Amino acid sequence: MTKPKARVWTGTWWLWLMAAIWVVALYLNFIYTPDARYLLSSERIFYVHMGSATAMTFVYGVTFVASIGYLWRRGLAWDRWAAASAEVGTLLTTMVLVSGIIWGRTAWGSWWTWDPTITTTLILWVLFLGYLLLRDWTDDRERRARYAAVLAIVAFFLVPLDYYAVYFLKSIHPAVITTHGVNLAPSMVLAMLVSMVAFLFLAAAWILIRLRLLTAEDHLVEIQDRLRTPLDSL
Amino acid sequence: MGRKFTAIVLKDLQLELRSKETWVAMVAFALMVALVFGIAVNPLRVALASVFPGVLWVAYLFAGMLGVGRGFEQEARDDALTGLMVAPGDRLAIFLAKLTVAFVFMFTMEWLVLPFMVVLLGEPVAGGVLPLLAVTLALGTVGFVGVGTLFAAMAANTRAGSVLLPVLLVPFSVPVLILAAEATGGVLGHVVPAVDPWPWLHALMAYDVVFLGLPLVLYEFIWEV
Numbered sequence: 001m002t003k004p005k006a007r008v009w010t011g012t013w014w015l016w017l018m019a020a021i022w023v024v025a026l027y028l029n030f031i032y033t034p035d036a037r038y039l040l041s042s043e044r045i046f047y048v049h050m051g052s053a054t055a056m057t058f059v060y061g062v063t064f065v066a067s068i069g070y071l072w073r074r075g076l077a078w079d080r081w082a083a084a085s086a087e088v089g090t091l092l093t094t095m096v097l098v099s100g101i102i103w104g105r106t107a108w109g110s111w112w113t114w115d116p117t118i119t120t121t122l123i124l125w126v127l128f129l130g131y132l133l134l135r136d137w138t139d140d141r142e143r144r145a146r147y148a149a150v151l152a153i154v155a156f157f158l159v160p161l162d163y164y165a166v167y168f169l170k171s172i173h174p175a176v177i178t179t180h181g182v183n184l185a186p187s188m189v190l191a192m193l194v195s196m197v198a199f200l201f202l203a204a205a206w207i208l209i210r211l212r213l214l215t216a217e218d219h220l221v222e223i224q225d226r227l228r229t230p231l232d233s234l
Numbered sequence: 235m236g237r238k239f240t241a242i243v244l245k246d247l248q249l250e251l252r253s254k255e256t257w258v259a260m261v262a263f264a265l266m267v268a269l270v271f272g273i274a275v276n277p278l279r280v281a282l283a284s285v286f287p288g289v290l291w292v293a294y295l296f297a298g299m300l301g302v303g304r305g306f307e308q309e310a311r312d313d314a315l316t317g318l319m320v321a322p323g324d325r326l327a328i329f330l331a332k333l334t335v336a337f338v339f340m341f342t343m344e345w346l347v348l349p350f351m352v353v354l355l356g357e358p359v360a361g362g363v364l365p366l367l368a369v370t371l372a373l374g375t376v377g378f379v380g381v382g383t384l385f386a387a388m389a390a391n392t393r394a395g396s397v398l399l400p401v402l403l404v405p406f407s408v409p410v411l412i413l414a415a416e417a418t419g420g421v422l423g424h425v426v427p428a429v430d431p432w433p434w435l436h437a438l439m440a441y442d443v444v445f446l447g448l449p450l451v452l453y454e455f456i457w458e459v
Contacts, residue, residue, distance in 0.1 A: 126404065137393040154445075
């Protein structure tokens with residue numbers, strides 16, 4: 001009998017740190033920062049939008065690294081990291097899209113435009129819905145990990161290509177952070193940065209929660225397999 | 235390697251010549267897309283010729299999805315794929331053969347469908363543009379088939395694979411759709427203002443290089459036992 005090897009870190013002290021950061025972030029977003037000159041209070045959606053977009057980028061980065069890690073080292077722990085981060089990433093992409101759509105309605109007067117940044121985000125969303133479907137519909141555990149890793153790696157190369165393919169259309173997405181600096185008032189920059197940190201913490205918390213669940217699921221299957229073939233486990 | 239590749243390609247082509255399943259389905263499907271589009275959009279209000287390249291590639295890509303999935307589905311019966319894999323020779327030969335067959339099917343389908351599209355949607359095609367049009371069709375098809383074959387190999391081993399394949403393939407077809415449709419519009423030369431097809435063709439070549447290369451690196455991971 002072998003004991004389940006992988007353990008997920010279960011410390012919770014940092015959740016209190018996260019709660020404190022969120023209180024500060026919400027205070028900065030809604031009370032500290034002034035209304036924008038033309039966008040008025042609709043500008044405050046931006047902090048949610050930017051925060052979830054930053055967290056999304058990092059989380060998909062985790063998916064990519066974990067996928068390569070799985071194909072290279074072959075531990076199911078790598079795959080669980082990829083699965084958890086892909087799920088959280090899809091959720092964050094949904095948040096980016098929804099916040100962007102609502103903001104676009106007030107700022108541009110239309111719910112949707114086929115701008116490169118927006119279109120690429122939508123494609124990313126569809127891509128990872130497909131990724132989650134592929135995981136769900138592949139029955140063999142080890143095969144599921146392999147297929148998902150292959151898809152995640154190919155997807156990583158697709159996203160920039162998609163962006164440049166759509167780029168030939170005229171872009172109207174605001175560029176807040178450019179090579180010439182940040183186009184925001186200092187108080188708004190502070191709110192944006194704290195928002196980013198708050199969302200990164202949130203994403204990390206979600207990933208850890210999912211990791212614990214996925215690890216438990218894998219252990220459960222392992223135990224079931226062992227019960228089914230009692231002779232093998234002697 | 236070379237012999238195994240040739241053997242599989244010839245086997246698939248012979249199978250197709252006898253059963254005539256795949257290409258009939260593909261051509262019929264592409265024609266249905268053109269027909270449905272022509273009927274659903276009022277031709278009195280929308281100039282069908284102005285949307286011709288887009289509709290052409292929508293039809294091609296959907297019919298292509300049908301064809302690219304077939305290659306591995308037919309090997310699933312009696313687990314024939316395992317037979318191919320244990321046969322002597324590199325496994326790369328299987329992948330390249332399936333890729334080549336998918337390309338031949340799709341490319342042939344495109345030329346069979348083109349005259350109907352030209353007539354139905356009223357887009358005159360001058361004979362002089364045919365060589366460049368062939369290049370455009372070939373480049374777009376290569377881009378689609380490369381990643382399509384990789385996913386078809388995966389979808390063959392999943393539940394509801396025939397549903398999964400389009401879901402996975404559509405996001406990857408976006409660059410092909412944009413670049414190939416623009417290039418086709420430029421080649422045919424009826425777009426106002428005129429479009430130079432070459433920048434689009436170059437971008438399409440770049441896409442082809444990336445998405446032919448990646449499957450060649452990653453296909454081994456699909457077929458581990």
